Amino acid sequence: MTVTLFIPCFVDSLYPGVGISMVRILERLGHRVVCPEEIACCGQPAFNSGYWPEAREVAAPVLRRLQDAEVVVIASGSCGAMLKVFYPQLFAETPQAEAAKALSPKVWEFSSFLADKLGVTDLGARFPAKVTFHDGCHGLRELGIKTAPRRLLEKVQGLELVEMADAETCCGFGGTFSAKFPMISTAMGEVKCAGAAETGADYIVSNDSSCLMHVQGLLSRQGSPIKTIHLAEILAQR
Amino acid sequence: MTTHVQEFLAQARVVTRDLRHRGLIQTALRKYETARDRKKAAFNDWQSARQAAAETKWDAINHLDTYLAEFADKMEARGTRVHWAGNAAEAREIILGIIKSKGARSIIKSKAMTAEEIHLNDAMEKAGYEVVESDLGEFIVQLRHEPPYHIVFPAMHLTRDDINELFQKELGSASTREPEELTMIARRALRRKYITADVGITGANFAIAETGMISITENEGNARLTAALPKTMITLVGIEKVLPKLEDLALFLPMLATAGAGQTITGYNTMYGGPRQPGECDGPEEYHVVLLDNRRTELLADPEQRDALHCIRCGACLNVCPIFKNVGGHTYGTTYSGPVGSVITPHLRGLQDWKHLSGSSSLCGACTEACPVKIDLHHHLLRNRRNAAVGEPSFFERLAYRLFAFVINRPGLYRFAKEAGRLTEPLQKLIRDTPLDPARAWTGTRDLPPMPEQSFKEWWEERR
Numbered sequence: 001m002t003v004t005l006f007i008p009c010f011v012d013s014l015y016p017g018v019g020i021s022m023v024r025i026l027e028r029l030g031h032r033v034v035c036p037e038e039i040a041c042c043g044q045p046a047f048n049s050g051y052w053p054e055a056r057e058v059a060a061p062v063l064r065r066l067q068d069a070e071v072v073v074i075a076s077g078s079c080g081a082m083l084k085v086f087y088p089q090l091f092a093e094t095p096q097a098e099a100a101k102a103l104s105p106k107v108w109e110f111s112s113f114l115a116d117k118l119g120v121t122d123l124g125a126r127f128p129a130k131v132t133f134h135d136g137c138h139g140l141r142e143l144g145i146k147t148a149p150r151r152l153l154e155k156v157q158g159l160e161l162v163e164m165a166d167a168e169t170c171c172g173f174g175g176t177f178s179a180k181f182p183m184i185s186t187a188m189g190e191v192k193c194a195g196a197a198e199t200g201a202d203y204i205v206s207n208d209s210s211c212l213m214h215v216q217g218l219l220s221r222q223g224s225p226i227k228t229i230h231l232a233e234i235l236a237q238r
Numbered sequence: 239m240t241t242h243v244q245e246f247l248a249q250a251r252v253v254t255r256d257l258r259h260r261g262l263i264q265t266a267l268r269k270y271e272t273a274r275d276r277k278k279a280a281f282n283d284w285q286s287a288r289q290a291a292a293e294t295k296w297d298a299i300n301h302l303d304t305y306l307a308e309f310a311d312k313m314e315a316r317g318t319r320v321h322w323a324g325n326a327a328e329a330r331e332i333i334l335g336i337i338k339s340k341g342a343r344s345i346i347k348s349k350a351m352t353a354e355e356i357h358l359n360d361a362m363e364k365a366g367y368e369v370v371e372s373d374l375g376e377f378i379v380q381l382r383h384e385p386p387y388h389i390v391f392p393a394m395h396l397t398r399d400d401i402n403e404l405f406q407k408e409l410g411s412a413s414t415r416e417p418e419e420l421t422m423i424a425r426r427a428l429r430r431k432y433i434t435a436d437v438g439i440t441g442a443n444f445a446i447a448e449t450g451m452i453s454i455t456e457n458e459g460n461a462r463l464t465a466a467l468p469k470t471m472i473t474l475v476g477i478e479k480v481l482p483k484l485e486d487l488a489l490f491l492p493m494l495a496t497a498g499a500g501q502t503i504t505g506y507n508t509m510y511g512g513p514r515q516p517g518e519c520d521g522p523e524e525y526h527v528v529l530l531d532n533r534r535t536e537l538l539a540d541p542e543q544r545d546a547l548h549c550i551r552c553g554a555c556l557n558v559c560p561i562f563k564n565v566g567g568h569t570y571g572t573t574y575s576g577p578v579g580s581v582i583t584p585h586l587r588g589l590q591d592w593k594h595l596s597g598s599s600s601l602c603g604a605c606t607e608a609c610p611v612k613i614d615l616h617h618h619l620l621r622n623r624r625n626a627a628v629g630e631p632s633f634f635e636r637l638a639y640r641l642f643a644f645v646i647n648r649p650g651l652y653r654f655a656k657e658a659g660r661l662t663e664p665l666q667k668l669i670r671d672t673p674l675d676p677a678r679a680w681t682g683t684r685d686l687p688p689m690p691e692q693s694f695k696e697w698w699e700e701r702r
Contacts, residue, residue, distance in 0.1 A: 015694075041642075041646045045639070046639040049627065050622075141602070177600050178679075178680065183247075189684075
């Protein structure tokens with residue numbers, strides 16, 4: 001299968017390891033990976049802030065460049081939800097409405113692509129650590145992804161998965177919300193970090209780097225020993 | 239003059255720093271969640287129940303004109319006076335008019351968020367009447383001269399010590415930490431008021447069109463006394479509270495109890511069909527029902543967000559909302575707080591003045607998942623944001639998104655921006671969390687991730 005990777009802007013610029021891990025995993029599974037150079041952002045920041053014409057300026061080229069893709073795989077539940085769920089709304093009653101509807105079923109969040117579309121859960125990964133999984137809200141509630149990342153983690157050798165209290169509670173990132181209402185975003189993050197700390201986990205794992213950027217930012221500032229890591233980076237470990 | 243958004247931000251700053259306050263709310267709501275999950279499990283299929291409830295409300299709201307007329311006709315047929323209040327001022331005027339015509343002095347009131355919405359107590363007190371809240375939680379916040387903290391749990395932000403202190407000061411009671419004793423103190427103070435009150439005012443949980451009845455559900459029996467003892471009864475009800483049929487209550491009463499308070503069914507469930515009928519020995523001599531619009535019809539006119547009128551005010555969305563759990567109920571500065579408040583307040587009180595409530599959400603969707611009548615809450619927040627930006631766009635924000643689009647759509651420029659980020663990283667570290675730091679909103683509490691040597695796209699290019 002030819003897999004078109006969508007590497008979101010912050011993954012590209014801040015967490016290249018996540019994208020690299022995805023490429024390695026998909027290639028190991030025998031798929032051809034393509035990654036169009038021009039695609040950089042899904043347009044969610046403008047969309048979530050209410051600036052839909054500005055969001056369409058970013059999203060329209062994405063839509064055009066992805067229209068011939070066989071499948072589109074994204075390292076983020078949030079950007080995945082943007083393409084899969086929100087593009088049809090963003091482009092409703094525009095000339096691209098049909099294209100947005102046609103793209104939606106081809107879009108997969110990475111963990112769900114592996115576990116649900118390909119039916120692969122054992123990637124031969126090894127990661128000897130105690131981890132807890134944070135459900136990113138968009139992946140969980142917009143895309144309905146709950147078990148796929150856990151099924152994948154269960155097959156990782158040496159890994160112990162412990163559930164934290166309120167795993168499904170938002171970490172407080174919320175895109176521009178984190179900068180517009182930093183005190184609320186931070187308070188929510190503190191609750192999340194406390195829940196993770198109670199489990200005694202070494203790592204907080206998620207399928208969304210944006211949540212992890214926020215949580216890691218808080219953990220580092222607090223001097224906490226807990227680290228964060230994207231699911232793809234664990235699955236690529238040998 | 240401070241604006242609503244400034245007040246919201248200032249209050250959010252206070253509460254998010256108050257670990258005791260946040261701990262109190264979060265502990266209480268954790269207990270609620272456990273109880274709610276247990277009661278949800280008693281439903282054969284909670285999701286089907288939600289679907290059925292949503293469809294019933296959809297029917298009620300989309301045929302509001304016929305159901306309201308049916309409700310009013312049936313009520314009037316048994317001697318109830320039905321009043322139609324277009325806005326808050328009209329509702330206050332109607333109610334004050336009734337009170338005045340009865341020559342009343344003292345008024346007893348059971349819990350009604352609609353009364354909060356129209357600031358009824360204020361108006362009655364200014365007109366010289368004594369008003370006493372009979373719901374224990376409402377009684378407590380009234381003594382504190384505070385609005386209710388939560389739609390269902392008005393005094394959830396207070397500990398028994400806070401209440402003890404308050405009762406000692408305001409009621410002169412003896413000190414106690416026992417919840418039962420504290421309740422008895424309030425009960426003794428309230429019983430006298432029921433007997434002397436001339437008018438009883440209630441809210442309503444549902445208005446049944448088929449039979450012309452008001453359904454009130456409560457745990458303390460105070461609404462029954464409020465309705466039964468005074469000679470005149472007034473019910474203030476939002477027009478969206480209509481249910482088509484009596485049998486709809488078979489679903490809605492347990493659902494409200496489960497979603498709202500983690501109960502199988504609320505303690506007291508009463509139907510009010512009108513004033514005392516000939517041959518009956520109790521009940522009010524006169525019954526007035528005031529139907530309140532107050533811009534609900536504007537929400538009705540918006541097909542995208544009309545389902546926000548499905549709301550049965552159970553508070554489930556507040557209880558699961560991580561924003562509510564960290565800023566508390568009073569921070570919102572609105573009658574209806576939490577997710578549903580953030581959705582409807584911009585409609586009821588002005589989009590531009592209250593759009594910050596729709597903005598102050600991470601859009602996590604926990605509210606939508608919890609809502610028993612399936613209101614698309616978190617997506618409505620997005621729609622409010624869009625409508626606000628269309629109505630009055632922020633010059634700088636729009637410019638920022640245009641610039642972002644300009645850069646991100648040009649690979650060369652985007653590469654340059656990343657390079658610039660890498661080059662200025664040491665400088666960023668120097669000015670971190672100072673007024674010079676453009677990322678201060680982030681860096682005030684959070685570290686920025688280190689910029690990697692190579693971006694993914696650079697790695698990809700190099701590999702090819």
